[in-house]
Amino acid sequence: MIELNNVHKAFGNNKVLQGVNLTIASGTSMVIIGGSGTGKSVALKCILGLIQPDSGMITLDGQDVTKGDRDAFLARFGMLFQGGALFDSLPVWQNVAFRLLRGSLARPRDEAREIAIEKLRRVGLKPEQADKFPAELSGGMQKRVGLARAICAEPEIIFFDEPTTGLDPIMAGVINDLIREIVVEMGATAMTITHDMTSVRAIADNVAMLHDGVIQWTGPVADMDASDDPYLEQFIHGRAEGPIESVR
Amino acid sequence: MITSFLAVIGRNVLAALAMLGRISLFGMRSFSHMFRPPFYPRELASALLQIGWLSLPVVGLTAVFTGGALALQIYSGGARFNAEAVVPQIVAIGIVRELGPVLVGLMIAARVTSSIAAEIATMKVTEQIDALVTLSTNPMKYLVVPRVLAALLTVPLLVSIGDIIGIAGGYTVAVESLGFNAATYLHNTINFLETRDIVSSLVKGAAFGVIAAVMGCYYGMHSGRGAQGVGGATKGSVQAAAILILAANFVLTGVFFSL
Numbered sequence: 001m002i003e004l005n006n007v008h009k010a011f012g013n014n015k016v017l018q019g020v021n022l023t024i025a026s027g028t029s030m031v032i033i034g035g036s037g038t039g040k041s042v043a044l045k046c047i048l049g050l051i052q053p054d055s056g057m058i059t060l061d062g063q064d065v066t067k068g069d070r071d072a073f074l075a076r077f078g079m080l081f082q083g084g085a086l087f088d089s090l091p092v093w094q095n096v097a098f099r100l101l102r103g104s105l106a107r108p109r110d111e112a113r114e115i116a117i118e119k120l121r122r123v124g125l126k127p128e129q130a131d132k133f134p135a136e137l138s139g140g141m142q143k144r145v146g147l148a149r150a151i152c153a154e155p156e157i158i159f160f161d162e163p164t165t166g167l168d169p170i171m172a173g174v175i176n177d178l179i180r181e182i183v184v185e186m187g188a189t190a191m192t193i194t195h196d197m198t199s200v201r202a203i204a205d206n207v208a209m210l211h212d213g214v215i216q217w218t219g220p221v222a223d224m225d226a227s228d229d230p231y232l233e234q235f236i237h238g239r240a241e242g243p244i245e246s247v248r
Numbered sequence: 249m250i251t252s253f254l255a256v257i258g259r260n261v262l263a264a265l266a267m268l269g270r271i272s273l274f275g276m277r278s279f280s281h282m283f284r285p286p287f288y289p290r291e292l293a294s295a296l297l298q299i300g301w302l303s304l305p306v307v308g309l310t311a312v313f314t315g316g317a318l319a320l321q322i323y324s325g326g327a328r329f330n331a332e333a334v335v336p337q338i339v340a341i342g343i344v345r346e347l348g349p350v351l352v353g354l355m356i357a358a359r360v361t362s363s364i365a366a367e368i369a370t371m372k373v374t375e376q377i378d379a380l381v382t383l384s385t386n387p388m389k390y391l392v393v394p395r396v397l398a399a400l401l402t403v404p405l406l407v408s409i410g411d412i413i414g415i416a417g418g419y420t421v422a423v424e425s426l427g428f429n430a431a432t433y434l435h436n437t438i439n440f441l442e443t444r445d446i447v448s449s450l451v452k453g454a455a456f457g458v459i460a461a462v463m464g465c466y467y468g469m470h471s472g473r474g475a476q477g478v479g480g481a482t483k484g485s486v487q488a489a490a491i492l493i494l495a496a497n498f499v500l501t502g503v504f505f506s507l
Binding site: 045048049050071074075077078079081082083085086087088098099102103104105149 | 286288370371374375376378379381382383384385
């Protein structure tokens with residue numbers, strides 16, 4: 001279980017997180033929604049330790065994430081980055097098997113390659129793509145490679161940062177379905193940040209809305225449409241009028 | 249008016265000193281990681297190839313033209329006081345003590361520092377460095393250490409090759425155009441150079457290599473966002489590396505030759 005307790009983070013005068021409290025139960029899929037620049041990615045990066053919060057505490061299964069063995073902590077995570085964040089200098093299979101080629105999870109190269117090809121197949125890519133470089137792939141394919149890399153070491157927790165941004169609706173649907181299937185299949189805890197409501201409905205068990213640096217609303221995805229929270233209502237219906245200012 | 253002018257100077261000096269401190273700490277951290285596992289031999293091999301082997305053409309061409317021009321300059325300048333015969337000695341000392349290491353250092357700053365800064369800065373803006381961290385890989389060990397170590401090992405070699413090619417350039421011009429005797433030229437060159445000259449050249453090469461790689465890595469890892477951030481990191485890294493190489497050259501020359 002991941003818990004954020006009163007987490008604050010500011011960049012200069014810009015107070016991005018102003019007391020975020022959130023609980024993500026093990027084996028569930030939490031989607032965090034909110035407008036651009038509301039701090040969704042910052043919250044996610046705080047959990048991973050890529051950004052240090054100014055105050056507050058983040059725990060994983062009751063343990064403070066800033067303490068203990070960092071490698072062991074990170075070995076429990078997989079992450080799909082918004083732009084894929086594939087390593088340009090490495091072929092696709094080495095991107096996917098990155099974790100299996102070095103460090104504590106290192107395996108022989110042939111075995112790592114086989115696993116990478118299997119994971120590529122799992123996300124709908126043919127083995128012929130394995131030796132290409134990321135720049136030779138389309139945006140949708142790069143996203144799938146990123147997804148294959150995120151699941152390659154079979155992590156307990158997977159983070160998805162804007163998984164469908166920049167994709168056409170069909171490819172976005174394919175990615176959403178893959179994420180849902182993989183999360184269910186692996187029994188992983190998932191945390192996704194997005195402002196794509198189609199993704200939310202496809203991926204989420206629970207939804208949390210981040211606005212003005214705090215969680216404005218959280219609950220099961222089934223309750224989202226029935227909620228009378230004015231922030232949530234404006235956001236999910238994409239209205240320009242409401243408590244959320246359209247000019248930020 | 250004067251007070252505010254002084255305040256501006258003071259602020260800039262303090263900012264420059266703070267930056268120098270951060271760069272020094274960054275460099276020391278990279279050295280401390282060199283001796284602690286995990287090690288990445290493939291990345292080191294790739295950096296050795298990029299920084300060492302692929303820099304050979306530019307280093308060789310720079311050295312050969314500089315050696316040739318130096319021979320012509322010394323010959324025509326020396327003729328003013330009947331000292332044309334010192335061409336082999338002055339070319340040797342000029343190339344080995346100064347021009348070899350400095351020009352190789354500056355060419356490495358232009359070729360390698362810019363490339364490292366642009367590559368790492370692009371990795372930063374496209375979240376590849378964050379991805380490394382989430383894949384349990386320390387960017388300092390994976391990206392910085394191989395490049396700094398490769399520069400430390402290969403730039404002294406490049407300098408020694410540049411020295412030889414530079415002297416060969418001077419030799420070719422002197423023998424082919426200025427009428428020097430080939431055997432006498434080589435004899436004078438070899439006899440004139442001291443061990444201290446060669447050691448200073450190699451030490452300078454090592455120092456300039458480290459400066460070039462550390463500047464590229466530092467500016468890349470601390471780049472701003474977007475294309476402008478990558479451009480700023482590349483420009484800043486080459487400027488800083490060139491200035492630090494010239495400053496370090498002054499200091500090292502003082503250490504080796506003014507005692």
